[in-house]
Amino acid sequence: MLEFKILQENEKGRIGKLRARNIEIETPTFLPVATKACIKTITPDEAKKLGYNAIIVNALHIYRRAMDVVTKVGIHKFMKWHGIIFSDSGGFQSIKNFPAKINNEGIIFRMPDGKEEIFTPKKCMEVQDRMGSDFVFALDDCPSYPYSKKRVEKAVERTIKWAIDCQGKNRFAIIQGGIYEDLRKYCAKKLASLDFFGFAIGGLCIGEEKQEMIKMVEITAKNLPFNRPRHLMGVGSPDDIAKCVKYGIDIFDSAFPTRNARHGTIFTSRGKINLGKKKVKGDTIDDECSCYTCKNFSLDYLNYLFKEKEPLAMRLATIHNLHFMNKFMEKLREEIKNA
Template structure:
């Protein structure tokens, strides 16, 4: 009998892993991409769209859901699953990244973080215990600990001091949410800035706390792509072989495949939907900027190799027309396609790992996205 938190690796190809993670709302196949539904909605998409794209898990944001509509309001309605009518797994981040990005609007102490809402300026306080309570109310399948995401360029003294506090917060989160409670999983987050020895210290100390999975945080915060890839390659192998590994907030197609190559299992990013709203679409033939004049009378589908609703039904000319006319349908059709592309990307990676040809698969994608993997 499987229980939430069970994770098994079914196949390996180099460091790349094909696995399955059991949650209270179903099995998550890995490697997996998680569409971001910040405030209880993957922008412009409904749950039926997500199911059509074969989404297995989505992400919600603790900070935003706490402020609006409110975690207690969600709890009275049976949690976020019931409220948004999504029956699959949900992962919620701790809200730490959003709070710390408020810069002048927050104060950090050992107890937690006091901050002002970006909506109305009202004052709030997040402690590790409070963040666990909020995520309990949301009812997410996977919860994240409260951590401080240090800014890029932070000096060693600040980074080490922050890391030690983050580790103490992680212990408090685990104490507030014991293993197995409500079937909700709790992931620790490796921090340590861009200092390899601090990353190693963070990983070792978090493993002593026995989380259900481990995330790599603090990347894609302004560093160069080579720096990000180097630290990703260094950190992933430090984490347990028998637990899922999650790279937070990183997500171009090649970032994902390069992460899988190092042994990372889970990814999220706003890129597919944000780029969709800006008219940039990811296809099997590379990026397409749908606003370009060359598509004005192009009656071909966006991607002839894609089976999503958008590509089955509409032409590039129509998609360009919607975008240029600022029609709301443009957001939806473009997002349907981009989310489908990212989910097909990881589905292809899973199959390639099973068949022992992951490097060949990665190279085939890199061929249409050249220059996205720096030497």
């Protein structure tokens, strides 16, 4: 059974409980990204030990490469992740060599053999249901930045029209509207009148000014139903998350912490450290962190691994950053509870 409840709300944010597959998650929460049905460099067991019970995968990437077997066994068994799985259908821009096209019917992309296919809203929902995702994001039109207001207007109309075919008990609608207050409000209100489990804010953190991003989150959140989960897509820096939690965002997902880790940037209680550099020296990585990496290895060693481009460097940094994010969300929840 799927359930969501708000337990507390104040100027620091809101505390909620999200339930699926008999697993309960306290919100605000952060979902690690497992685009191609894996969190890059770590195992599902490791993610679970880091405190995570929910992740997000990408339906399009899995559809293009592994749909036969995923249909047979289901996404949970396929990737050996028995926690909650969200799936997003976006990421059409990220298919190498095949930029996707969009029209009023849906999104046109190519399969690895070159064959053209279309995700209509119905087809996209059917694919994610076949995968067995616990929560499914609607098909939306997310224009890349920079965009004209006219292009965003078109995207909003398409997203609303497509949402009608995406409704359902485990579905999240996605609010578009770029950096335009009127379009964000309009899109939020229209989608809020449809039958969705939750609402996601999409099309942000793609190049617009930070202040504009935060403002859009505030405006959109205000126009969403109180008792439904609010998911902010693609925002994953600790600073941004802290700001958006105040406006009542419940769920975040972003590749930011894991991608940064693989490129040698770790988040610590004293700020960011860029590894693989000559000037980085020291014994302790982060004296406030109790993750496997910080408990067992020195900053000198981790820095050396990055300089040598050893794959272990990416693993150790990913473990640390995901541990950091989980503790960071815990801290934000404590602040709300104590306000």
